[in-house]
Amino acid sequence: MGKRRLGREGPEVSAIGLGCMGMSEFYGSGSDDESIATIHHAIDRGVTFLDTADMYGVGRNEELVGRAIRDRRDQVFLATKFGNVRGPNGEFAGVRGDPEYVRSACEASLKRLGVDVIDLYYQHRVDPNVHIEDTVGEMARLREEGKIRFLGLSEAAPRTIRAAHATHPITAVQTELSLWSRDAEAEVLPTVRELGIGYVAYSPLGRGFLTGQIKSPEDFPDDDFRRFHPRFTGENFEKNIQLVREVEALARDKGCTTAQLALAWVLAKGDDVVPIPGTKRRRYLDENIDALDVRLTEEDLRRLDEILPPGAAAGERYHERGMETVNR
Template sequence: MFQVSKRRLGRNGPEVSAIGLGCMGMSEFYVGGTEAESIATIHHALDRGVNFLDTADMYGWGKNEELVGRAIADHRDEVFLATKFGNVRGPNGEFLGVRGDPEYVRSACEASLKRLNVDVIDLYYQHRVDPNVHIEDTVGEMSRLKEEGKIRFLGLSEASPRTIRAAYATSPITAVQTELSLWSRDAEEDVLPTVRDLGIGYVAYSPLGRGFLTGQFKSPDDFPEDDYRRNHPRFQGENFEKNIALVREVEALAREKDCTTAQLALAWVLAKGDDIVPIPGTKHRKYLDDNIGALEVKLSDEDLRRLDEILPPGAAAGERYAAQSMATIDR
């Protein structure tokens, strides 16, 4: 089995695996799987050269950071570890809003270091932008944590171009993470040009459309009752039917290319630029291997043109989040 190649995060940033591993679903939102299989998946990722692991303090109320911490305990030197702060949750998982005030930034970082059982976080993102705090104040505190050796690189998630530029003027930003896939192409319009102008790396989350672009789902009933995707507009009713029709067209092209639908969808993200690192999530080794296989799928100009015809910007039916979550996106 080939080893995963590397990509540089931004003009002057670190080298990380060309595909990362999103760990969120190992602890919350997606059902199925076990902790043992999740940890085995992380270890298998490291064996294959996937060293870029992505978690956040809100995933499973901190449980995901603890799981990742256990998994990498004997592998710290092999891992480029990213986590996030800013989405505040209560004791029962309820969403309490977004915080980016310096006091919270510091306390969140200390808590993540403890849960992860590490001395330093490689890449620390603000998960969502706090509209009530100047981004300069948030990033200023992140910079102080960097000076103290608690974090190595600074990142932003779901930040608008205006916020990215204001943050970058305060302190070097290494990576910006937003959603990018064949059915979520908003970033192409202004976020990608902004980060490229500034020399910031780009991390694409949900590059498989929360699993929709794998072709595994045929109806909304394929999701268990407690799977959070049932609450997503794109997975409901008429929207589901419209979106699944588009995926079937992607499936047909994947058959022609002799690859899986997931590999084709990931190959499209990878083809958008060498400065883009997708972080598909999985908690199963077989899907991890499938995702890595996308690096061997070469898309011609004609392939890219056909995918643009099938899923041009704005083609997906429905918002990418429910209304409450969309309200936290900095736009």
């Protein structure tokens, strides 16, 4: 497993990370035993950059990751997030970034994860009612106290990234980036590169759609949030599946899977880009790792740009409420 550095002066992490969200929520039911086995297999294969958040499974995902790494904490680079508030029944209760909440969320995450320090602590979503300088200021104090090592932001707009970085160096910015979600290429990627901040790409497989395994909306379990996602419903689904079929054809020509081609495209965006595809099964983890061996030519990249240029996907990448919380 190769390494990539998060920013000009940040830490080295595995070239591909593991997104753990789907192990606890959103993508249908799963097995904790298989999820833990997948995390262990990831570590054994050199995928040591693990990504979770306090909102995933309303804390259950952090607890799961904590159990998985209990006897191998020194082998992983652990990232988690705060800011998306969930109620006792799992309901979404808005976004918070006030200093008091930042501190309490960090203490709760440390306890659930069973660790003394979080390697990379992200603000999951930006609180529009709190100055980013106040949020980052409290994160910086947590770092001074040894509770976190590096600071990150998720789904922050360029102006917010600049203000945060001026308050305390930001190590990584995480936003969605894939063949069908290319918004970050316009402003976010140029901004973080200018500032020397690392970039972490979540949902690099388009929430599974770019694997080519989803043929119909009926393929989703009843408890899978994609059943109600704008890109997976109605006419949008039909338009988007046609695009994926063109990617599938190119993957066949390359002798790789559709998922590997989609991941190779993200990896080819630059050595400062680290994708964190999520999976809860070992066989898909192995497939994702093998994407590192796929080499895309200039002609391949040109063809993919023709199939899925920026804005080609039908439908927003979140529902209306979700879109209100990104890029701000």
